[in-house]
Amino acid sequence: MLDPSVLHHLSEAAVAIELETPDMTLNIGPQHPSTHGVLRLVAKVDGEQVYDVQPVIGYMHRGYEKISEVRTYPQIITLINRIEWVSGYANEIPFLVAVERIMGLEVPERAQYIRLILTELTRLSSHLMFMGSYPLELGASTPLMFALRERERVLDLIEGVTGGRFHPNFNRIGGVKPAAGAGPSQKKLVQDLPKGFLEDTRDAMDRVLSTSDELEDLIAGNEVLLARTKGVGILPPEVAMAYGVTGPNLRASGVDFDLRxxxxYLPYDQLDFKTAVTETGDCWDRWWVRLVEIRESARMIKQAVDQIPSGPLQAKVPRVIKVPKGEIYVRAENPKGEMGYHVISEGGQVPYRVKIRSASFNNISILPHILERILIPDIVAIMGSLDFVLGDVDR
Amino acid sequence: MTNSRLESIEDFAASVAEAVGATSHSSDLGTVKVKVERERWVEAVTAARDIALLPLFSWLSAVDWTNDVAVGDPPAEEVEERYEVMCAVSNVTDGQIVVLSTDLPKDDASIDSVVGVYPGANWHEREAAEMFEIDFIGHPNLIKLYLTSDFVGHPLKKSYALISREVKPWPGTVDVEDMPESASSDAPSFENPDA
Structure with missing residues (x-):
């Protein structure tokens, strides 16, 4: 038995050398609330520190690129609605523009404005969802109620025009779908937007603007949220670009790049709006950019509602859509980032190849880089701030 | 698109083609496509980033060009059997995007990886590898991305048939068929037979 004073001395010495902890592999997901669906992360952890994170995706791969090779162009619109379900309507736009440009169709201006209004409404719906879910992931549940209440009104507007809340399938090649009952026998009564839509939209946009102020008060004044987001998950602009991160995530890193x-692809040049750009590129900036974009979208919708011209809804298209030989890449600013379609047509009713470039796929390919040497609780804060949808990742 | 915009796109295509040392370039339908040689792929992609100043990586994928297709329609004219690898990169100043393209022979479908140039190409190359059976030489981790590790086949090849098409001919023809002339004779009756 050693002398107690020697034992004491030995234990002091043992504490003085740095504690070595064995590395552990932590599996997060595929069923985890913070992963927004079925994303799996295999992370190595050293105590509370995370390194070498490997995302595992593909749980929702539906093979849309392959299926597109055996579907007619109008049928593909139904498919691509489902790539990113929070903003299903906006997915359709670049594909339609691609097909219309190969066919040489001139889309009537009124149809373009209706597309623009619905795209921006979709952006509101997507960003409001983020405004609700992101604070919730960080432990603040009140903003969810405010954001979803407003989102419900926005979805009601979309439903009023298209009849659908998530997968409107409202666009047609060459224009938008005429309202039900607007057949040849009722030519004089052709009605495209529901009665009172423009007025309702103006009111709804006023409410969205006041809700955005409420959301700012709720979150920007919350010390806990600020502590968990400021300076966390900083994404330098050159890294973001090399990985193809686009949309609000890129603008938060200080790159003023907005495809609008x-x-x-839509008459955005006739509207007055600003792009939201911040400098740091941390989680807080990514939240802030989306808040500013909600305000800008609401302002744009109000302008578009004031300016919308009257006129036809559809270009003249044949009953059977045959697209001439051609190859085109068209991209659009989706709520999540750059969404594009590389369409190769060899003539005929089906495309030879459709490459779908979805925003979330590139946006989360940054995860191994941005989740390096951080603390475990920051995983949730950083992943949430990137605002991805797994359907958009897996296609 | 206005004529002046199309002209500026043509100028842009020519300048990028010169920067990357392209064999040919086109700007049909406003899509700038620049063809480079397979041996100079990494060099050309690096030049696109550094000389043509296109820092934003957009996507990388491939096309299976073949006359013998198991799904969909074959090409309109006879094409040379090959894989076409495409990589789209963009600038962030005026929104111009370039599709760099190169051809691989079917019997030697391998190409140098561009992960070192644009790290974002990592997942895109893994996807192209599993979908088309293309080997990206020098890729740090060329394992399957979407598919399970024991998946057999390469789904985006044109020779890969869709089982649903084997069971039922493709549904598009039903949609575009003419309406039956005498629909009444074959159509089910909704009248109450007891009345």
Whole structure:
């Protein structure tokens, strides 16, 4: 038996050398509330520190690129609605523009405006979902109620026009779908937007703007949320670009890149709006960019409602849609980022190949980089701030 | 698109083609496509990033060009059997995007990986590898991405048939058929037979 004073001395020495903990592999998901669906992360952890995170995806792979090779163009619109279900309507736009450009169709201006209004409503619905779910993941449940209440009104507007809340399937090649009952026998009564839609939309946008102020008060003044997001998960702009991160996530890193300003797939050039850009690229900035985008979208919708011209809804298209030989890539600013379709047509009713470029796929390919050497609780904060949808990742 | 915009796209295509040392380039339908040689793939992609100043990686994928297809329609004209690998990169100033493209012979479907140039290509190359059986030489982790590790076959090849098509001919023809002339004779009756 050693002398107690020697024992004491030995235990002091043991504490003085750094504690070595064995590495552990932590499996997060595929069924985990913070993964927004079926994403699995295999992380190595050293105590509370995480390193070498490997995302495992594919649990929802539905093979849309393959199925597109055996579907007619109008049938594909139904499929691509389901790629990213939080903003199903916006998915359709770049594909339609691609097909219309190969066919040389001139889409009537009114149809373009209806598409623009619905796309921006979809963006509101997607960003409001983020405004509700992200604070919830960080432990604040009140913003969810505020955000979802407003989102419900936005979905009601979309439903009023299209008849669907999530998968409207409202676009047609060459325009938008005429309202029910607007057949040849009722030519004089053709009605595209429901009665009172423009007025209702204006009111709803006022409410969205006031709710965005409430959300800002609720979250920007919350010390816990600020502590969990400020300076966490910083994404440098050059890394974001090299990985193909787009949308609000890229703009939060200080890159002023918004396809609504840089491309001409919808008449955004006739509206006055600003892009939201912040400098740091942390979780807080990604939240802030989306809040500003809600305000800008609401302002854009109000302008579009004031400016919407009258006129036809459909270009002249044959009953059987045959797309001439051609190859085109069209991309659009989806709520989640750049969504694009590389369509190769060899003539005929089905495309030869459709490459679907979805925003969330690139946005979460950054995860192994951004989740390196962070604390375990920050995984949830960082993943939530990237705002991805697994259907958009797996296609 | 206006004519001036199309002209500026043509100028842009020519400048990128010069920067990456392309064999040919096109800007049909406003899509800038630049063809490079397979041996110079990594060099060309690096030049696109550094000389043509296109820092934003968009996507990378492939096309299976073949005249003998198990699904869908074959090409309109006879094509050379090959895989076409495409990589789209964009600038962040005026929203121009370039599709770099190169051809691989079917019997030697391998190409150098561009993960070192654009790290975002990592998952895209894994997807193209499992879908088309293309070997990306130098890729750090070329395992399956979407498919399970024991999956047999390469689904996006044109020779890979869809089982649903074997069971039922493709449904598009039903949609575009003419309406039956005498629908009344074959159609089920909704009248109450007891009345």
């Amino acid at each position: 300003k840089r491309s001409d």
